Amino acid sequence: MAKNKEAVILYSGGTDSTCAVFLKAPEFEKIHLISYRRYGIFNTSNIDYNVARLQSLFGKDKFVRTVIDIDKMYKLVVYDNYFKNLFKFGFFNLAVCGLCKMAMHMRTILYCIDNGIDTVFDGANKDAGSGIATDQVKEVVSVITDLYKSFNISYSSPVYEMNGPKNLTWQAKLGLSKEEEPEDVKTTGTFLKEKGFFDSDNVKGSLIDKKMQARCFQQFLSNMALNSHFIEKYGVEKYKKTLHEFFTAKSQRMTMHIKDFLNGKENSILFRYKQ
Amino acid sequence: MIKTFFIYLVCGPALLMPCKMRIIYAELFGWTVQGFYYIYYSTMKILLNELKNGKK
Numbered sequence: 527m528a529k530n531k532e533a534v535i536l537y538s539g540g541t542d543s544t545c546a547v548f549l550k551a552p553e554f555e556k557i558h559l560i561s562y563r564r565y566g567i568f569n570t571s572n573i574d575y576n577v578a579r580l581q582s583l584f585g586k587d588k589f590v591r592t593v594i595d596i597d598k599m600y601k602l603v604v605y606d607n608y609f610k611n612l613f614k615f616g617f618f619n620l621a622v623c624g625l626c627k628m629a630m631h632m633r634t635i636l637y638c639i640d641n642g643i644d645t646v647f648d649g650a651n652k653d654a655g656s657g658i659a660t661d662q663v664k665e666v667v668s669v670i671t672d673l674y675k676s677f678n679i680s681y682s683s684p685v686y687e688m689n690g691p692k693n694l695t696w697q698a699k700l701g702l703s704k705e706e707e708p709e710d711v712k713t714t715g716t717f718l719k720e721k722g723f724f725d726s727d728n729v730k731g732s733l734i735d736k737k738m739q740a741r742c743f744q745q746f747l748s749n750m751a752l753n754s755h756f757i758e759k760y761g762v763e764k765y766k767k768t769l770h771e772f773f774t775a776k777s778q779r780m781t782m783h784i785k786d787f788l789n790g791k792e793n794s795i796l797f798r799y800k801q
Numbered sequence: 802m803i804k805t806f807f808i809y810l811v812c813g814p815a816l817l818m819p820c821k822m823r824i825i826y827a828e829l830f831g832w833t834v835q836g837f838y839y840i841y842y843s844t845m846k847i848l849l850n851e852l853k854n855g856k857k
Contacts, residue, residue: 616816743830743832744824744827751808751812
């Protein structure tokens with residue numbers, strides 16, 4: 527079967543996006559590994575740790591490595607139409623991870639258009655953040671997929687349906703009880719361990735995990751406002767529904783901005799915000 | 802009630818902050834939460850170790 531030519535993978539250096547590279551690299555001639563940095567994301571150079579290992583496995587020519595600044599794009603996504611969103615969605619405006627990811631996807635669309643690429647993957651997973659991560663719940667992923675579709679780009683995560691590692695209880699973390707993983711559970715970690723890329727099947731939160739990923743603690747505000755407050759008060763279903771509405775509103779505005787930019791409208795805001 | 806008040810007290814101002822200030826504020830808050838987590842976790846671990854040693 528003939529190989530497809532090129533694809534983009536949004537690469538964070540973590541287990542899920544590394545697994546996405548393993549699954550998709552054989553299908554494409556060239557993979558663009560894109561990482562993003564902005565003010566507030568530290569140690570982005572850590573990502574290179576696994577990039578170098580991937581290059582030694584698949585060959586150096588297999589990957590095009592790019593790191594792009596998204597400070598301005600992030601600012602645009604967060605503060606565009608801000609007061610209207612503030613009154614309508616309140617604390618959802620603090621959903622840092624979802625907003626940051628949307629800025630990354632927006633920049634990826636521009637990158638794809640610049641380089642003539644029509645396929646994008648990332649390491650989004652249904653179980654990330656105990657299944658309620660603002661950037662990876664199904665409702666938000668569907669909005670992102672539609673955003674890409676508006677520009678004839680296909681987007682998916684090859685690891686979305688894989689299981690996440692089991693969250694340990696306090697008792698287990700302190701060694702008071704033993705909690706064993708069911709043997710047949712397939713996670714991105716077990717996949718990479720089988721391939722010999724990691725020694726352990728769950729490196730999440732470990733020292734090695736910290737060594738290979740950028741660091742950012744800003745999600746605690748949204749965790750507090752949304753997970754500890756909104757979900758407790760209104761339930762998960764309402765949370766996911768509101769997330770969907772919030773990101774749909776954002777996505778519509780961003781689609782408009784990108785189209786204005788591509789049509790060369792002089793007053794397009796992206797002329798100032800694209801880095 | 803107290804929890805809701807605390808959440809509004811901490812998260813409310815962040816909604817009105819400009820971009821960089823909000824990032825710094827969220828980072829500081831994140832570090833504080835992590836600090837409490839590690840202090841709690843390590844205290845519990847030390848206590849449990851001492852109890853285990855005492856039992857032996």
